[in-house]
Amino acid sequence: MEASRGFFLSSVAAAVAAGAMPAGAQTLEPVSVGILRVITDAPLFIAQSKGYFHDAGLNVTLTRFNSAAFMIAPMGTGQLDVGAGAPTAGLYNAVARGIDVKIVANKAIDSRGYGFDKVIVRKALIDSGKYKKPADLKGMNFGQPAKGSTVCVQAAEFLETGGLDFMTDVKLVFIGFPDQVAAMQNGAIDATVAPEPWPTIMENKGVGKVVATDAQFYPNEEVADILYSSVFIKQRPEVAQKFMVAYVRALRYYYEALQGGHFTGKNADELVTILAKGLELSPDLLHQVTPNDVNPDGKVNVQSLEHDYATFTKFGYIIKPVQATSLVDMKFVDAAVKQLGPYKTGS
Numbered sequence: 001m002e003a004s005r006g007f008f009l010s011s012v013a014a015a016v017a018a019g020a021m022p023a024g025a026q027t028l029e030p031v032s033v034g035i036l037r038v039i040t041d042a043p044l045f046i047a048q049s050k051g052y053f054h055d056a057g058l059n060v061t062l063t064r065f066n067s068a069a070f071m072i073a074p075m076g077t078g079q080l081d082v083g084a085g086a087p088t089a090g091l092y093n094a095v096a097r098g099i100d101v102k103i104v105a106n107k108a109i110d111s112r113g114y115g116f117d118k119v120i121v122r123k124a125l126i127d128s129g130k131y132k133k134p135a136d137l138k139g140m141n142f143g144q145p146a147k148g149s150t151v152c153v154q155a156a157e158f159l160e161t162g163g164l165d166f167m168t169d170v171k172l173v174f175i176g177f178p179d180q181v182a183a184m185q186n187g188a189i190d191a192t193v194a195p196e197p198w199p200t201i202m203e204n205k206g207v208g209k210v211v212a213t214d215a216q217f218y219p220n221e222e223v224a225d226i227l228y229s230s231v232f233i234k235q236r237p238e239v240a241q242k243f244m245v246a247y248v249r250a251l252r253y254y255y256e257a258l259q260g261g262h263f264t265g266k267n268a269d270e271l272v273t274i275l276a277k278g279l280e281l282s283p284d285l286l287h288q289v290t291p292n293d294v295n296p297d298g299k300v301n302v303q304s305l306e307h308d309y310a311t312f313t314k315f316g317y318i319i320k321p322v323q324a325t326s327l328v329d330m331k332f333v334d335a336a337v338k339q340l341g342p343y344k345t346g347s
Contacts, residue, residue, distance in 0.1 A: 036065060038279070040224045043253075045274050067146070069146075072094040078231030085224060092324065100230035103300055104225075104226050104333060109295060110213070114293035117223065134158060138164055140170055140191060142159075143183060143191065144174050145176055150222075154218055175188070200288050244335070248336045248340060263287060300328055302325055
């Protein structure tokens, strides 16, 4: 294993070095990336806007997908090189069906006071006194974007704090995050766990109220990741390495914009401008939200993946067992960190 790792690092050393130099007149390598156009895509918008991809000799195309689930098939055939999504039950089921993709770097975690997935309860229930504590949600309608998502695990963990079972003590209503705002307003759902900016939007509209954040009851969950197609890994490893160097540079830029649970750190105003354009959201709203945290060295929280996989299995969302850790391949991010150096605050 160590010999293989050493061979990999030496074989991409030149590519990593090239990735740190201006592209100049060199031919740019095309890389196709699937995004959801959500806040956790920030490092990708940064790398594009700040020229990090171009510096690495890459011509990166960011393509929006309605769901990360729709990225898996084109990644399996090599039509899509990189995917930006969550480690859901659907991902594990796709791998069990023979689609070869790898989790290669962290994209979002909920730590350091950055609980960007939040539990929202319908404001009318709080105002009437019908909701005072998690146990009060028994028998109520609980919104979920799909079966086997990372917020499914968060919902289960939150309900457990009130002695409730996710599968039996609430009525699951499957509805996408954008539609949950209206559903909360008309009473179709009583509570949900949703990522920013939806909690802030619901509070601003007066239809829901945040009662907890995921970082409070499930800190350090691996909420979103960068995925590589096996075709990308095997056929274009040097390009895959250049991409990772640019990505880690952007990850660190994003990390330094975080302070006090908001975008108020170094370069925060520029980051908000980049995000506002990429997400088509107002800068004012982005300054209100709680952003996600990231690992500035891109390391994946494997323990969290294993925990979530066990939860998906418990709920019957896994169709065929796979080893959660078998999806993780951090050699690209390890090589990028070796080139750039481990992250140091303010570096």
